[in-house]
Amino acid sequence: MHFSKKATSAAISGIILAGLLSLAGCGTKVTIPHPRLFDHSQIVLGLRPFALNPFSHAQSNAWVMNMMYDSLVRVNAHGAVSEDIAASWQIQKNSRQYIFHLNPHAKWWNGRPISVHDVAWTYQLYADPSAPIAASQSLARLVASVTTPNADTVVITLVRPDPGFLANVAAAGDDHPILPAFLVSRIPIARLNQSPVFNRLPDMMGSGPYRPYAEGPNGIRWIANAHYFLGSPKTHILLTQWSTPPKPDVAWGHWHISQTKTLYYPRLTYTMLLFNMNASSLPLPMRLALNALLNRYELSRTLGAAIPMTEPVWPSSIYALSIHLPKADTILRHAGYRQIGGIWHTPQGRPVQVDLTAMRTGQDLHIAQAVRHQLLAAGIPTHLALVSDMHTTLIQHHFVVAVVERRATPFPALAQDFSMTSPTNYGLYDNPAFQVDVTAMNNHPGQLVANEHRALQALFNNPPGAYLVWSAQKVVVAPTVQHLTLNPYNPLETVGQWTVLRSKNP
Numbered sequence: 001m002h003f004s005k006k007a008t009s010a011a012i013s014g015i016i017l018a019g020l021l022s023l024a025g026c027g028t029k030v031t032i033p034h035p036r037l038f039d040h041s042q043i044v045l046g047l048r049p050f051a052l053n054p055f056s057h058a059q060s061n062a063w064v065m066n067m068m069y070d071s072l073v074r075v076n077a078h079g080a081v082s083e084d085i086a087a088s089w090q091i092q093k094n095s096r097q098y099i100f101h102l103n104p105h106a107k108w109w110n111g112r113p114i115s116v117h118d119v120a121w122t123y124q125l126y127a128d129p130s131a132p133i134a135a136s137q138s139l140a141r142l143v144a145s146v147t148t149p150n151a152d153t154v155v156i157t158l159v160r161p162d163p164g165f166l167a168n169v170a171a172a173g174d175d176h177p178i179l180p181a182f183l184v185s186r187i188p189i190a191r192l193n194q195s196p197v198f199n200r201l202p203d204m205m206g207s208g209p210y211r212p213y214a215e216g217p218n219g220i221r222w223i224a225n226a227h228y229f230l231g232s233p234k235t236h237i238l239l240t241q242w243s244t245p246p247k248p249d250v251a252w253g254h255w256h257i258s259q260t261k262t263l264y265y266p267r268l269t270y271t272m273l274l275f276n277m278n279a280s281s282l283p284l285p286m287r288l289a290l291n292a293l294l295n296r297y298e299l300s301r302t303l304g305a306a307i308p309m310t311e312p313v314w315p316s317s318i319y320a321l322s323i324h325l326p327k328a329d330t331i332l333r334h335a336g337y338r339q340i341g342g343i344w345h346t347p348q349g350r351p352v353q354v355d356l357t358a359m360r361t362g363q364d365l366h367i368a369q370a371v372r373h374q375l376l377a378a379g380i381p382t383h384l385a386l387v388s389d390m391h392t393t394l395i396q397h398h399f400v401v402a403v404v405e406r407r408a409t410p411f412p413a414l415a416q417d418f419s420m421t422s423p424t425n426y427g428l429y430d431n432p433a434f435q436v437d438v439t440a441m442n443n444h445p446g447q448l449v450a451n452e453h454r455a456l457q458a459l460f461n462n463p464p465g466a467y468l469v470w471s472a473q474k475v476v477v478a479p480t481v482q483h484l485t486l487n488p489y490n491p492l493e494t495v496g497q498w499t500v501l502r503s504k505n506p
Helices: 005-024 062-068 116-126 135-139 165-170 189-194 284-293 296-303 328-334 363-377 390-395 414-418 432-443 445-461
Strands: 042-046 073-075 081-083 086-092 097-102 143-150 153-158 210-216 219-224 237-241 250-252 261-275 306-308 338-340 343-345 354-359 382-387 401-407 465-477
Touching (some): 062 210, 073 165, 081 086, 116 153, 153 165, 284 363, 296 306, 354 390, 363 382, 363 465, 414 432, 414 445, 432 445
Parallel strands (some): 042 250
Antiparallel strands (some): 097 153, 261 401, 306 465
């Protein structure tokens, strides 16, 4: 058999690479899967710079962390929870107790099974307020206990019911990955984030579909975990680049790729008009009318990268409703309002005016100006007040209508945003029907979708605000990329299935 110099060089390079990778893992006895000789398929992702330490939240990228680590469950693009390290689970005690049964095939990169000890230690860490990680702040007051009744079961008991625990906390993409306790559980908690296991490539230990093995000034090189328990990646080499060369196949942010298609998908942040429910100048008919008359499509075109919305639920979510908004004129006339000289007047004959509050700078200002323009055109004079501290304005209730940016969650954040116990219920939304539905969500976890739909309907019958637009994420994609899907909760969830068609030299 005859080999060309090019092929021989590639073979030697592959053998050297395999040897280097084997040596790189000596500190933790890691055997890294490597691509077959002569098979150099790769995909290049253009991203902003990020850190690989899962505790470095100032720089880390949650999407990328999901390529290194697994969580108990995943959330798909429709907002439904699916298996990850946990192969099955039960919810008991009115959404206070979660019983997870681990997948026996889930393994770390070195082939060691992911154990109940790894999971329990990780969640005890997240529930420890002294842990030097941001994730602990969200669980310290929520997790009551973590127990392991047998070798494949972990039981997490909460202080209070939380029907969104699976989707919003236990799922991949929410900064709560399962960590290799067998390597780090003996490290003092104050020095945990300095461990080589989280900072040095040869010592890093994860469980995900790709492992980083080389880092340079332009990005990080990853190699596929050929034995990944949820399915071996189709592409052997992954490059995450934040500067050229090479040009990326899929890119977020500032990249430019010739002959591409551009995709937009909703971010998990949205903008709404929040109504002050204590403001006597904004009665129910006016709240309903404002919700109905705003042209969301025009707002999205004004902003460029934005997507119209009518509810705080991602459009393809299992919780989404098909909402028909009546005409604003019909709502106001039915309530006794009338137009005089093109201006709407109350049933008592007073001209209507809306006081709108927004930040002085940024996208919120552009949205407020566009909303004001639409209201003026509809016959509703609008006074725009600009502030530099929106948080103080909201908590002191110095507003009638405010432009507010919020973040949606896989399980809709209705209870978090609008229940009477929520610290972000700045409008003091106390609709009794809605509060009943929120209570039902907690007490009847088996009927979450139905109760969530009723809660959403209550919001539309007595709106706490007007939902306007989703922020949109722009992605440029080379035409040679295949099998690309983007989950807004975890955009790199399916990266292991992506492939790139390369031109072959004759």
